[in-house]
Amino acid sequence: MEESGIKHLGTRAREVSRHLALLSTAAKNEIILMIADSLEEQASAIVAANKRDMEEGEERGLSSGLLDRLLLTEERIAAIAASARKVAMLDDPVGKVLESRTLDNNLLVQRVRVPLGVIAMIYEARPNVTVDASVLALKSGNAVILKGGSDALHSNQALVRLIQKVLREATGTEPETHLENAVQLVETKEREATAELLTMREYIDVVIPRGSAGLISFVRDNATIPVIETGASVVHTYIHSDADLGKAVPIILNEKLRRVSVCNTLDTLLINRAIAPQLLEALVKALPSNPYNAPSLQLRADAESYTLIEKALEARDLETNAKDGGDHDEAEFNLELQKATGDDYSTEFLDYVLAIKQVADLDEALEHIRTHSLRHSEAIITEDEQTARRFLNEVDAACVYWNASTQFTDGEQLGLGAEIGISTQKLHVRGPFALEGLTSYKWIIQGGGQIRP
Numbered sequence: 444m445e446e447s448g449i450k451h452l453g454t455r456a457r458e459v460s461r462h463l464a465l466l467s468t469a470a471k472n473e474i475i476l477m478i479a480d481s482l483e484e485q486a487s488a489i490v491a492a493n494k495r496d497m498e499e500g501e502e503r504g505l506s507s508g509l510l511d512r513l514l515l516t517e518e519r520i521a522a523i524a525a526s527a528r529k530v531a532m533l534d535d536p537v538g539k540v541l542e543s544r545t546l547d548n549n550l551l552v553q554r555v556r557v558p559l560g561v562i563a564m565i566y567e568a569r570p571n572v573t574v575d576a577s578v579l580a581l582k583s584g585n586a587v588i589l590k591g592g593s594d595a596l597h598s599n600q601a602l603v604r605l606i607q608k609v610l611r612e613a614t615g616t617e618p619e620t621h622l623e624n625a626v627q628l629v630e631t632k633e634r635e636a637t638a639e640l641l642t643m644r645e646y647i648d649v650v651i652p653r654g655s656a657g658l659i660s661f662v663r664d665n666a667t668i669p670v671i672e673t674g675a676s677v678v679h680t681y682i683h684s685d686a687d688l689g690k691a692v693p694i695i696l697n698e699k700l701r702r703v704s705v706c707n708t709l710d711t712l713l714i715n716r717a718i719a720p721q722l723l724e725a726l727v728k729a730l731p732s733n734p735y736n737a738p739s740l741q742l743r744a745d746a747e748s749y750t751l752i753e754k755a756l757e758a759r760d761l762e763t764n765a766k767d768g769g770d771h772d773e774a775e776f777n778l779e780l781q782k783a784t785g786d787d788y789s790t791e792f793l794d795y796v797l798a799i800k801q802v803a804d805l806d807e808a809l810e811h812i813r814t815h816s817l818r819h820s821e822a823i824i825t826e827d828e829q830t831a832r833r834f835l836n837e838v839d840a841a842c843v844y845w846n847a848s849t850q851f852t853d854g855e856q857l858g859l860g861a862e863i864g865i866s867t868q869k870l871h872v873r874g875p876f877a878l879e880g881l882t883s884y885k886w887i888i889q890g891g892g893q894i895r896p
Contacts, residue, residue, distance in 0.1 A: 449639050453646025455624035456561045456586040462620040464558050464584045468535040470613070475578045477609045479527040482574065485605055486520045492601035493570065500568070500594050508704040508793040513568040513595055523571050526861045527578045533860045536882050537584045551889040556882045558584035560648040563640050564863075565590045565662055567654035570598035575861050576651075577606050577626045583881035586625045588647065590640060592654070593632035603628040641666040653864045656791065656817065671871060671880070673864030676706045676819030677791050678849050681808040681834070683825035684717040688725050690846055691824045695726060697848040698822070700737040704793050706865060707820050707842075707852035711788055711798040713808045719801050720751055727755040731776040737795060739777035743787045744799040752780055752799075789815050805830055809837055816840060818867045820849040841867055841874035 482489070493515040500510055541554040562585050564576045573589055580587035591599040607623040629636050641650060641662060649669050652662035656675035663670055680698060682691050698709035714722055730740060744752055756778070787798040788811070802808045812821055822844035823834040831845040842852045842865075854862025854875035863880060866872045872880035 449629065449636055450643065450646070452588050452627045452629065453561070453643045455621065456588055456627060457646050459621055459624040460558070460560050460584075460586040462622065463581070463586055463625055464537070464560075466584065468537075471535070471582050471584070472531040474581060474609060474613045475527055475531040477613065478574070478578060478606055479524040479531070481605050481609050482520055482524040482527070485601075486517045489520055489598065489601050489605070490515055490517060493595075493598040495597040496568075496570075496595050503594075505568075505594065506794050508795075509568055509594070511702070512704040512793075513570070513598075515570055515598060519571070523574050526855065527574060529855070530578045530582050530861050530878075533582065533878055535582065536878050541884060548893050549891065550893055553887045553889075554884050555887055556879075557885050559881055559883055560585060561646060562587045562881065563590065563643075563647045563650040563668070564588070565637060565640070565650060565652045565654075565658065567592035567658060568594035569653070570595045570602060572653060573599050573602045573628075574606070576863060577603075579861060579863050579877055579881060581625060583878050585881055586627075588627050588629065588640065590629040590637055596630065596632065599628055600630060637661075638665055641668060644668055651864060671864070671866055671876075672868045673866050674706050675791060675867070676817050676865075677710050677789060677815050678706075678708060678820050678822075679711045679713055679808075679812050679816065680709055680822040680824065680844075680849065681713040681802070681805070681812070682715060682718060682722055683805065683823060683827065683830055684715040685826045685830075686715075686718060686722070686824040687826055688722060691722060692725050692729050694822075694824060694846070694848050696729060696733050696735070697850055699797050700733050700735040700740070700795075701848075701850050702735075703737075703795055705850070706791070707849045708793070709797065709849060710790065710792055711800065711811075711815070713811060714748065714799065714801050715805075715808075716747070716801045716803055719748065723748060723751045723799075724755040724758070727752060727759055727778070730778055733776070737776065739779065739795050741779040741781060741796045742799055743781050743783040743796065745783050745801060747801045748799045749780065749782055756780070791817070805833065809834070812838055819865060820844070820852040822847065822849050841865060 496513055500513055536556045537558060539556045543553045545551050562580055564587055566572045576587055606626045610623040610625055644667055647668050650666055651671045652659045653674045659672050659675050783798055818840045820842045821838045821840045823831055824846055825831050835843045852865055854877045857875055859875055859877045862875045862877045865875050
């Protein structure tokens with residue numbers, strides 16, 4: 444795409460953002476519901492476009508985790524449509540009066556929520572983000588310029604064309620507003636287009652990257668526009684010495700195997716040395732019959748844990764042979780054991796891989812997390828409230844958990860509706876954010892002729 448083409452997207456977005464800010468809640472909800480209906484009606488065409496992306500991704504050797512992020516099925520499209528309908532049901536934040544007071548001089552001072560204006564959303568192989576970002580931007584009165592990853596280009600093109608068609612046909616708006624420009628897609632695969640987008644301050648109010656640590660670093664280092672960082676994570680769960688194995692094992696299975704391609708998935712399991720033999724034995728026994736139909740798991744363990752896992756595997760195999768008389772089929776679940784390297788403890792795997800490390804106590808666990816965390820989601824499993832409270836208070840992350848799965852780091856799961864992302868920074872928004880995070884506020888001061896003395 445030519446340089447002027449990128450700027451043309453910005454010009455159109457800035458122009459339409461003024462109209463979006465004035466749309467009624469009813470008009471915005473009608474558009475979002477029309478988008479949801481159209482997604483379901485056009486599901487087969489979207490799946491066909493996605494199939495091209497999947498085939499190209501397989502040819503390029505994308506990992507199973509990335510392919511899972513990329514995949515769209517009719518069931519997933521139905522879920523995306525359902526999520527859009529939930530956005531239509533949410534309260535509209537635009538125009539909400541956050542505070543109101545009358546001063547001694549009878550000035551009426553109000554703080555009122557307003558849209559951010561124009562958002563640039565830069566993300567990788569997750570075409571569902573195309574719809575989530577579009578409907579959340581529309582509901583919050585913002586225009587959005589989407590720059591999806593090249594892996595999902597065909598899927599994103601199909602989705603944006605669908606959304607723009609709905610916007611053109613939307614009732615209650617004037618044709619001359621060019622409402623279809625509220626959602627635009629940068630269709631080039633060139634990284635230079637992203638770099639240019641990041642410097643278009645005159646058109647774009649905020650840029651939101653969602654994806655790998657590399658993408659987020661590129662955006663943060665090159666943007667001259669305010670950035671809300673989201674996504675990248677190295678998620679830890681610490682198993683304290685008094686942990687209830689009946690809670691710990693199911694939580695670990697859920698965190699790691701429910702869906703490996705999302706940013707709230709467990710990457711490193713920290714185990715108190717006192718409970719390591721019992722926990723690892725219970726985990727090895729539970730993995731083959733996990734409830735998530737996971738095909739495999741590669742454990743990358745420190746030396747102490749490696750030895751314990753080897754023993755647990757031998758004991759499990761002996762027990763299985765004894766039950767089956769030595770005549771049994773190999774389990775479909777493939778458990779692979781490797782020795783961990785230093786890099787494993789700083790890696791967001793997004794795959795069927797789990798790093799394991801033993802620690803002496805809570806202090807060592809906290810120090811490890813301080814060193815390796817990207818401040819996304821961290822958890823502790825313990826029955827001791829004092830230990831838990833110390834973990835919750837000292838760990839610096841957007842979401843911290845006590846005896847619960849990190850997979851709950853999700854806007855919808857935490858009652859916010861569809862999310863735009865998980866912010867790992869501290870200014871403006873932090874953690875899962877959605878509609879409210881896509882707004883700012885302005886001060887409205889109403890007087891009757893007052894002047895300042």
